[in-house]
Amino acid sequence: MLAVEGINAGYGTSEVLSGVSLIVKSGTVVALIGANGAGKTTTMRAISGSLRPSKGKVILDGREIQGLIASRIAHLGLAHSPEGRKVFGPLSVEDNLLLGAYTHLPRFFGFLAKAQPDLDRVYTLFPRLKERARQLAGTLSGGEQQMLAIGRALMARPKVILLDEPSMGLAPVIVQEVFHTIRRLKAEGITLLLVEQFAKSALEVADYAYVMERGRIAVEGTPEALSRNERVLAAYLG
Amino acid sequence: MTLPIFAQMAVSGAFMGLVYALIAYGFQLTYATSKSINFGQGELVMVSAFFSLTLLNLGVPYWAMIPCGLVFGAAMGLVIERTAVRLALEQKSEGWILLSIIGGLFLFSTAENIWGRDDHPFPTPMSTDPIHVLGVDVTRNEIAVAVGVFAIMGLIELFKRRTLLGKAFEAVSADRDAAELMGISATRTVMLSYGLSGAVAAVAGILVSPITTVGPTMASALILKAFSVAVVAGLDSGFGVVVIGMMLGILESLSSFQLGSGWREAPGLVLLILALALRPTGVFGKTAIRKV
Ligand SMILES: Nc1ncnc2c1ncn2[C@@H]1O[C@H](COP(=O)(O)OP(=O)(O)OP(=O)(O)O)[C@@H](O)[C@H]1O
Ligand SMILES: [Mg+2]
Numbered sequence: 001m002l003a004v005e006g007i008n009a010g011y012g013t014s015e016v017l018s019g020v021s022l023i024v025k026s027g028t029v030v031a032l033i034g035a036n037g038a039g040k041t042t043t044m045r046a047i048s049g050s051l052r053p054s055k056g057k058v059i060l061d062g063r064e065i066q067g068l069i070a071s072r073i074a075h076l077g078l079a080h081s082p083e084g085r086k087v088f089g090p091l092s093v094e095d096n097l098l099l100g101a102y103t104h105l106p107r108f109f110g111f112l113a114k115a116q117p118d119l120d121r122v123y124t125l126f127p128r129l130k131e132r133a134r135q136l137a138g139t140l141s142g143g144e145q146q147m148l149a150i151g152r153a154l155m156a157r158p159k160v161i162l163l164d165e166p167s168m169g170l171a172p173v174i175v176q177e178v179f180h181t182i183r184r185l186k187a188e189g190i191t192l193l194l195v196e197q198f199a200k201s202a203l204e205v206a207d208y209a210y211v212m213e214r215g216r217i218a219v220e221g222t223p224e225a226l227s228r229n230e231r232v233l234a235a236y237l238g
Numbered sequence: 239m240t241l242p243i244f245a246q247m248a249v250s251g252a253f254m255g256l257v258y259a260l261i262a263y264g265f266q267l268t269y270a271t272s273k274s275i276n277f278g279q280g281e282l283v284m285v286s287a288f289f290s291l292t293l294l295n296l297g298v299p300y301w302a303m304i305p306c307g308l309v310f311g312a313a314m315g316l317v318i319e320r321t322a323v324r325l326a327l328e329q330k331s332e333g334w335i336l337l338s339i340i341g342g343l344f345l346f347s348t349a350e351n352i353w354g355r356d357d358h359p360f361p362t363p364m365s366t367d368p369i370h371v372l373g374v375d376v377t378r379n380e381i382a383v384a385v386g387v388f389a390i391m392g393l394i395e396l397f398k399r400r401t402l403l404g405k406a407f408e409a410v411s412a413d414r415d416a417a418e419l420m421g422i423s424a425t426r427t428v429m430l431s432y433g434l435s436g437a438v439a440a441v442a443g444i445l446v447s448p449i450t451t452v453g454p455t456m457a458s459a460l461i462l463k464a465f466s467v468a469v470v471a472g473l474d475s476g477f478g479v480v481v482i483g484m485m486l487g488i489l490e491s492l493s494s495f496q497l498g499s500g501w502r503e504a505p506g507l508v509l510l511i512l513a514l515a516l517r518p519t520g521v522f523g524k525t526a527i528r529k530v
Binding site: 048049050069070071074075079080082086087088089090091095098099100102103105106107108109111152156 | 401402403405406408409411412413415416417418419420421422423424
């Protein structure tokens with residue numbers, strides 16, 4: 001579904017990624033773990049078009065998308081929930097969700113009716129968001145903002161979701177809630193690339209995993225294989 | 239001086255202030271999406287007024303001139319965006335400042351070459367008899383200014399709140415990169431804001447022309463006031479520019495009446511200095527205007 005083939009990418013003159021390759025098969029959850037600064041966020045940005053890879057290919061559903069602008073890639077079925085959530089603070093919760101579905105809603109009128117099934121689905125998943133539908137997103141708690149960020153990505157009915165550190169800055173209970181949601185979504189069959197600090201929890205939900213070190217993929221394998229790998233054990237699961 | 243005259247001056251000043259507010263609102267529209275403003279906005283007001291006057295002289299009826307003028311203004315806004323703003327923004331440079339000033343100068347000399355340097359009266363279909371309200375005379379042109387300003391600002395605000403495209407506009411203003419990830423093209427949204435801003439400039443031109451006449455320099459004073467209003471009110475509050483605009487209009491009308499017309503510009507400058515010293519983010523604003 002999503003394949004990354006040997007991409008290089010960076011900021012200005014400094015290359016951060018060198019030759020990163022990974023595959024996310026349809027209906028699977030793939031975890032991308034690694035130390036701070038390893039290049040996980042940069043990888044996601046290079047996939048979604050926030051950053052242009054200088055080398056290599058990104059293939060979404062059989063189509064090369066590297067070099068396209070981010071808004072174009074979103075229309076092709078990729079939803080990227082970025083690091084730090086990045087909800088639209090001055091807009092209401094519901095408006096944030098509606099904008100998540102921007103790619104397939106009418107621009108002027110009737111968008112609310114058309115988005116209703118998707119809204120209901122997100123509200124079922126996160127009843128808290130329904131209670132706060134009219135509240136400004138910027139005034140939500142961190143956990144609620146994370147739910148909104150995930151919900152907003154789901155609204156697009158994407159082929160693939162990139163989720164960058166959904167547990168960042170959240171209390172342990174809320175982190176459990178987030179992983180619970182991810183498991184539910186997995187059961188529904190979504191295709192997900194997940195970046196996580198909580199390597200252990202990430203490996204528990206994932207079907208396959210990649211470990212990044214200094215801009216490269218250092219190790220890859222099934223979660224079972226990785227949890228037997230001494231190096232991975234020592235560095236990330238200790 | 240008697241109270242009625244005082245009130246009369248205040249009311250006329252307030253109507254003029256609405257025009258400042260409308261032009262300042264045009265600044266806010268583009269600032270929201272791109273953190274850039276068109277320093278040639280005054281010339282946009284002026285060429286739109288000339289264009290509309292030409293249509294009237296060609297026999298186009300008044301009601302048909304207004305939408306044509308708006309479309310012309312929007313098109314000019316898009317031209318400014320394409321020629322002066324986009325490349326500079328793509329390179330994250332502040333080049334748009336100089337380029338939009340140059341765009342304005344270009345429009346200015348073009349206008350002089352096409353229409354000459356003289357001021358032309360701008361016809362109005364309304365009678366010139368003033369209406370008496372509570373002992374104050376209000377001209378029909380002034381009422382048209384108020385109706386026009388509130389109509390266009392109201393429509394744009396409705397668009398932003400009630401349509402998905404409008405919400406996308408707000409999303410780009412809030413977080414351009416995140417908006418892109420939703421499939422919203424930031425480039426197109428910036429174009430939209432320049433188009434709207436140009437249309438707003440055209441409305442300002444059409445509304446103010448019957449009062450000020452049309453000439454190449456008609457907007458140079460207007461634009462300075464509008465700029466003061468935008469700085470004082472902040473670049474993100476539509477409500478703020480209306481309040482500050484009317485306040486400035488009233489103050490300058492009263493001071494030129496009381497102290498002599500040479501003092502007309504004084505309140506604007508004092509307000510501007512006070513605002514920059516005390517509240518650089520604007521009285522109603524959250525984001526600081528970058529020093530230019
Ligand atoms: N905007 C930027 N400009 C310049 N360098 C950057 C930028 N963003 C990240 N970097 C650098 O790129 C490298 C990889 O950063 P990246 O954010 O991809 O790491 P990460 O694996 O997501 O880390 P974390 O777990 O802390 O989120 C780091 O060395 C970082 O300093
Ligand atoms: Mg990161």
